[in-house]
Amino acid sequence: MNAAVEFADFVLAYQDTVFSTAARLLGDDAQAEDVAQEVFLRAYERFESLRDSPACGGWLKTVARHLALNHLSRYRRRWRMFSEVATADDGGEAQEFDVAVPDTLLRDLDEHERARRTEAALRALPEHQRVPLVLFHFEEMSYADIAAALGISLAKVKIDILRGRVALARALADLGAGERGTS
Amino acid sequence: MSRLDPEGLERLVGQIARSQPPRRAPATLQARVLDAVARQDRRSAWTGGFDRWPAAARIAFAVLTLAAAVASARLPGLATPLAAVREFVFGLASAGALGHLIFETAVRALPAAWLCAAAAALVTLYAAVAALFSLTHRSLGRHS
CATH class of the missing domain: 1.10.10.10 (Winged helix-like DNA-binding domain superfamily/Winged helix DNA-binding domain)
Structure with missing residues (x-):
C-alpha cells in the first residue's frame, strides 16, 4: 500500500476523534474543521513515526486540544x-x-x-x-x-x-x- | 423530578460524557485534508529547503555547482568575469568602509539622546513590521 493511500485511511480512521475534540471545545463546526485539518497536516509531517505508534490517538487528541485552545486564546x-x-x-x-x-x-x-x-x-x-x-x-x-x-x-x-x-x-x-x- | 447536589451532578455529567459517542466529522474533511497535504507537498518541494527538493533537482544542482567550480578554476576564458566579480567585491568593501566612516562621524556629532531615540524608533518599527508580516503570513496561510 502506498503512503498516500495509507495516510487517507489514517485520516478516515481518526477524523471523528479529532473533530469531536475540536468541535466540543470550540462550539463551532467550521472552526473545528479548520483545526482538524491543521492537526492532520502536522500528523502528515511525522506520519512515518506516527502510523505504527500505539500512542497515535492520544497524540492527535493532544494536538487537537492545543490547537483549539490556541484558537480560543485570542478571545x-x-x-x-x-x-x-x-x-x-x-x-x-x-x-x-x-x-x-x-x-x-x-x-x-x-x-x-x-x-x-x-x-x-x-x-x-x-x-x-x-x-x-x-x-x-x-x-x-x-x-x-x-x-x-x-x-x-x-x-x-x-x-x-x-x-x-x-x-x-x-x-x-x-x-x-x-x-x-x-x- | 429529583434534586441533585454537586456530587450527584458530577456523576450525572460524567456518565453522560462517558456514554457520548464521538461527533461524526463532516464528509468533506478527508478530501480537504488530502488536498491540503498535496498542496503542501507541491509547495514544500521548493520552499522547504534543499533536503525537500526532488532527488533529480538535487543531483542536477550539485552537478551544475561542481561543474561551475571546476570551470572557473580551469578555463582561462573566465578570467575576465572573475576579475569583474573581484572588483565588485572590492567595491562593496569600499562602500562598507565609507559607510563606517559616516556612521562614526554621526555617532560623534549627534547627541546621545538622539541616537537612543533613533535606536528605539528603529526597534519599534522593526517589531511593527515583523508583527504585520507574521499576521499577513498567518492569514494567507489560513486562506490558502
Whole structure:
C-alpha cells in the first residue's frame, strides 16, 4: 500500500476523534474543521513515526486540544473578563448548585437522539463554562492541568466546571421539556 | 423530578460524557485534508529547503555547482568575469568602509539622546513590521 493511500485511511480512521475534540471545545463546526485539518497536516509531517505508534490517538487528541485552545486564546482575555464578572455577580448571593432534573433525563431516548441533545446542550453553554467542562469530562484532564492550560486559578476552574454542569443539566432538561411540548 | 447536589451532578455529567459517542466529522474533511497535504507537498518541494527538493533537482544542482567550480578554476576564458566579480567585491568593501566612516562621524556629532531615540524608533518599527508580516503570513496561510 502506498503512503498516500495509507495516510487517507489514517485520516478516515481518526477524523471523528479529532473533530469531536475540536468541535466540543470550540462550539463551532467550521472552526473545528479548520483545526482538524491543521492537526492532520502536522500528523502528515511525522506520519512515518506516527502510523505504527500505539500512542497515535492520544497524540492527535493532544494536538487537537492545543490547537483549539490556541484558537480560543485570542478571545481568552474577553472570556476571563466575562467569567470574572459572572463570579463577582454571584459572590454576594447564596450559591445554588442544586439542580432538579427529570428522573428519565435522556433515558427514554435512543442513542442518536441522546447524543444529539447532549451536543446541542454543550454548544449552548457559554465558552467559559463549556471549555473547562469539556476538558474535564470529555478530555479527562485534571483540574490542575486545566488551570495550567487555561492560565486561570484552580478555584476558578472548579467553579466554572460546577456552573457548567448545572447549566448543562438544565439545558438538557429544558431541551427535553421543549421537545415534549412541541410533540 | 429529583434534586441533585454537586456530587450527584458530577456523576450525572460524567456518565453522560462517558456514554457520548464521538461527533461524526463532516464528509468533506478527508478530501480537504488530502488536498491540503498535496498542496503542501507541491509547495514544500521548493520552499522547504534543499533536503525537500526532488532527488533529480538535487543531483542536477550539485552537478551544475561542481561543474561551475571546476570551470572557473580551469578555463582561462573566465578570467575576465572573475576579475569583474573581484572588483565588485572590492567595491562593496569600499562602500562598507565609507559607510563606517559616516556612521562614526554621526555617532560623534549627534547627541546621545538622539541616537537612543533613533535606536528605539528603529526597534519599534522593526517589531511593527515583523508583527504585520507574521499576521499577513498567518492569514494567507489560513486562506490558502
